[in-house]
Amino acid sequence: MITVESLTRRYAGFTAVDDVSFTALPGRVTGFLGPNGAGKSTTMRVMVGLTVPTSGTATINGERFADLPNPGLEVGVLLDASAQHAGRTGREILTLAADTMGLPRRRVDEMLELVSLTPSEARRCVRNYSLGMRQRLGIGTALLGNPRVLILDEPANGLDPAGIRWMRDLLTGFASQGGTVLLSSHLLHEIEVIADDLVVIGNGTIVASGSKEELLAAAGTLVRSTSPRDLVHALEQAGIPSTLAGDGSVRTDAASDRVGAVALAAGIALTELRSAEGAGLEDMFLSLTADTQREGAAA
Amino acid sequence: MTATTTSPDTIGATPARRTVRPIPTARLVTIELRKMFDTRSGFWMLVSIGVLSVVATGAVLVFAPDNEIAYGNFAAAIGFPMSVILPMIAILGVTSEWSQRSGLTTFTLVPSRGRVIGAKALATVVVGVVSMAVAFAVGAVGNLLGSTITGLDTVWDVSLAAAAQIVLGNLVGMAIGFTLGVVLRSSAAAIVGYFVVSLVLPGILALLAQVRPWFADLQPWIDWNYTQVALFENDTDTAREWAMLASTTGIWIALPLVVGLLFLRRSEVK
Numbered sequence: 001m002i003t004v005e006s007l008t009r010r011y012a013g014f015t016a017v018d019d020v021s022f023t024a025l026p027g028r029v030t031g032f033l034g035p036n037g038a039g040k041s042t043t044m045r046v047m048v049g050l051t052v053p054t055s056g057t058a059t060i061n062g063e064r065f066a067d068l069p070n071p072g073l074e075v076g077v078l079l080d081a082s083a084q085h086a087g088r089t090g091r092e093i094l095t096l097a098a099d100t101m102g103l104p105r106r107r108v109d110e111m112l113e114l115v116s117l118t119p120s121e122a123r124r125c126v127r128n129y130s131l132g133m134r135q136r137l138g139i140g141t142a143l144l145g146n147p148r149v150l151i152l153d154e155p156a157n158g159l160d161p162a163g164i165r166w167m168r169d170l171l172t173g174f175a176s177q178g179g180t181v182l183l184s185s186h187l188l189h190e191i192e193v194i195a196d197d198l199v200v201i202g203n204g205t206i207v208a209s210g211s212k213e214e215l216l217a218a219a220g221t222l223v224r225s226t227s228p229r230d231l232v233h234a235l236e237q238a239g240i241p242s243t244l245a246g247d248g249s250v251r252t253d254a255a256s257d258r259v260g261a262v263a264l265a266a267g268i269a270l271t272e273l274r275s276a277e278g279a280g281l282e283d284m285f286l287s288l289t290a291d292t293q294r295e296g297a298a299a
Numbered sequence: 300m301t302a303t304t305t306s307p308d309t310i311g312a313t314p315a316r317r318t319v320r321p322i323p324t325a326r327l328v329t330i331e332l333r334k335m336f337d338t339r340s341g342f343w344m345l346v347s348i349g350v351l352s353v354v355a356t357g358a359v360l361v362f363a364p365d366n367e368i369a370y371g372n373f374a375a376a377i378g379f380p381m382s383v384i385l386p387m388i389a390i391l392g393v394t395s396e397w398s399q400r401s402g403l404t405t406f407t408l409v410p411s412r413g414r415v416i417g418a419k420a421l422a423t424v425v426v427g428v429v430s431m432a433v434a435f436a437v438g439a440v441g442n443l444l445g446s447t448i449t450g451l452d453t454v455w456d457v458s459l460a461a462a463a464q465i466v467l468g469n470l471v472g473m474a475i476g477f478t479l480g481v482v483l484r485s486s487a488a489a490i491v492g493y494f495v496v497s498l499v500l501p502g503i504l505a506l507l508a509q510v511r512p513w514f515a516d517l518q519p520w521i522d523w524n525y526t527q528v529a530l531f532e533n534d535t536d537t538a539r540e541w542a543m544l545a546s547t548t549g550i551w552i553a554l555p556l557v558v559g560l561l562f563l564r565r566s567e568v569k
Contacts, residue, residue: 049410049569066410069321077407083400087338093404096337100322100330100408125339141404167533 002028002047002149002182003120009042009054016042018057018204023183024197026148028065029175031195031212032184033281035146035289039204041079041186047182048077060149072101076150081158081181083135086127090137092119093126094144101145102206111140116166131158139167152183156190167196192281200285202292208284216275220253224272232267235259251276322409327418327473332425334401335392344388351380352434353535356441360448368445369454378465378531381434385469386476386497389423390489393480398487402568412564427473433460458554461533468530472497474552475523482559484566496525496551523547 001025009017017039020021024030025044034040045051049065057064060075068074094108112122115136126134135158142150150171156164171194175181175245185191191198198215200208208215225231228248234254235242240262242252249272252259256273276283286293336345355376363372393416396402409415446453457465475496479489501524508515519525519540526544529535535544 045567045569048407050406052565052567068319068410070319071410072408073319079403079407080400083398083403085338085395085401087399090402096330096334097404097408099326099333102322102326176375248527 001180002030002058002060002151003062004043004058005056007043007046007058008054009039009046009051009073010054012110015204017046017053020201020204020206022199022206022209024180024199026180027175027178028196028197029171029183029192029199032182032201033188033191033201033285034184034201035293036186037294038289040201041153042164043201044079044151044195047151048079050079055261068146070101072097072145072147074145074147074149076145076147076152077143077191078135078151078155079153081131081138084134084137087125089123089125090129091122091132093137094122094140097141097144103145107144111116111144114143115140116163117205132160132238135159139170148178149180150182152181154185155183156185158186164190166197188281190284198281200288202289204221207288207292210278220251220276221256221259222272222274222276223250223252223256223259223263223270223272224248225250225268227268230266231268231270233262234262234268237266238262250277261292313376324414324418327409327414328421328425331392331415331418331422334395335388335422335426338395340391341388344384345392348381348384348430349433349437351384352377352384352437355380356437359364360441363445365449365451367449368442368449370438371444371454371456373441373445374435374457374462374465377438378469379432381430382469382472382531385427385430386472386493387490388426389473389476390480390493391486392419392423393477394484394486394489397484397568400569404421413560416481416560416563423473423477424470427470428466431469435462463531464530465537468527471523471527471530471548471552474548478552478556478559481563482555484563500524519543520546521550523551 004023005021007017007020008015020039020043022030032040032044042051043058046053047060047065048071059065060068065071065075071077086169088096091108091112094111095105098105098107112119117133117136117140121129121133126137129137135155139152139155142152156167159167168190171181171183175196183191192212195212197211198209199206200215217291223231228244228250231250232242232244234249235254238258240252240254240258241252244250256275260270260273263273312354335341355422356373358374359368359373396405398417404410405415409520420516442455443453454560479496483492484487501522504518504522504525508518526535526547528541529540530544535541
């Protein structure tokens with residue numbers, strides 16, 4: 001379990017992370033979302049002790065990362081796959097990590113196989129690796145110590161489609177065995193497929209957090225009818241504000257059961273009634289972080 | 300590269316909490332030693348120590364007149380390239396964590412940065428002592444070879460005490476490099492810094508001592524090159540000279556190292 005409490009990190013002139021609190025639970029994959037520069041990476045760096053917080057705490061299973069006697073065995077970390085000495089081979093990087101944690105060398109071969117790096121690729125210097133290969137090596141390093149908590153910053157970045165599918169299965173498998181996974185990503189579709197819980201950060205503050213179902217349900221209801229104008233009118237009579245889109249669909253923040261009841265009472269036949277989830281994470285993400293987007297483009 | 304299926308036993312998030320023992324310091328030192336030489340640049344540094352020792356020995360054999368074939372000359376010839384390369388190894392051992400960004404992994408696996416830097420310091424001393432032992436051995440072989448070729452008696456004119464001072468002199472140079480690495484945390488800046496304090500600074504201080512007589516008495520106390528040269532020439536024997544060495548070590552190594560470490564421990568690793 002990862003617990004972040006009132007975490008703040010200020011730099012000269014600006015606050016990167018402002019009073020952030022959330023929990024990543026064991027047995028669940030927690031997606032950490034936010035626009036560029038929202039404070040995701042800073043928060044993750046504080047969790048693993050690479051950045052000192054201005055105030056607040058981040059703990060892993062109740063302990064500060066810096067107090068863990070051999071952190072590699074408890075927390076797998078991948079913050080930046082490119083942050084490796086370019087002149088080392090992939091195998092050497094895994095060997096150094098295995099030696100540091102006090103693991104047998106056969107773990108290195110097991111990890112190379114797990115992340116699908118061939119023996120000849122493992123003998124090459126990291127400077128000659130593609131981003132996807134570095135990412136695989138980084139995931140291998142994170143999993144090396146057989147940890148129960150994973151903290152991964154953009155792990156799908158640069159992976160090929162097969163690699164993305166592989167990582168998704170890996171992480172859901174990891175969580176289903178009781179592991180805690182916190183992963184950040186810009187790939188909203190990826191997060192939507194894989195995450196159980198979501199934490200959305202914008203401009204250094206948490207703008208939403210909760211289970212994926214909750215958050216996506218909050219996106220409201222989408223309803224279609226043969227007479228959309230009558231439906232909008234009926235909803236208005238019932239005190240439910242709604243908007244009629246150009247394609248004839250009606251959107252409202254109200255729950256679908258209320259919308260259905262209103263339509264029944266008004267005698268309007270519905271052709272479709274569902275949670276607006278189909279619009280999905282992207283819409284939710286853009287509307288939640290609208291104030292913090294660089295493009296200023298709200299959904 | 301193809302995607303593999305995940306096998307539960309290799310990534311298993313076992314529910315039982317293991318008892319985790321702290322990482323022993325000896326292991327950290329071994330790792331830091333390995334890291335100094337497991338990269339391409341580190342490998343060539345190591346090779347160059349061996350090659351330059353042999354080349355320097357060969358040069359003395361070829362170019363020195365017969366009456367100059369003495370161990371002291373071999374030691375001096377080998378000592379010069381050593382005194383340049385060893386500080387570079389010390390610098391890169393520290394700065395590569397930042398310049399190559401491998402610190403992200405290093406400091407997440409071992410969050411106590413003080414312990415990592417301490418292990419690097421010990422590894423640096425080991426490299427210095429072993430390299431010097433190799434250099435002395437190569438020089439000895441050269442000396443034996445030289446006396447055999449010239450048919451003269453083998454001259455062993457470097458006492459054990461003098462050899463110890465030469466080793467200490469090289470360790471001082473490595474410590475200066477190490478300190479610059481800790482303070483600047485950038486390979487390029489630290490290497491430039493090293494050449495400034497080892498090549499530019501002595502000239503300025505010597506000039507100052509010439510034009511300002513009061514500084515001439517002060518120079519041995521604050522010029523680390525002055526005390527290092529004294530070590531290389533086996534000239535540090537009085538208590539006063541050792542005190543001078545302690546003074547320059549305090550000014551150029553101990554003090555900046557402490558300040559640098561304080562900053563390093565709180566700095567952000569990116």
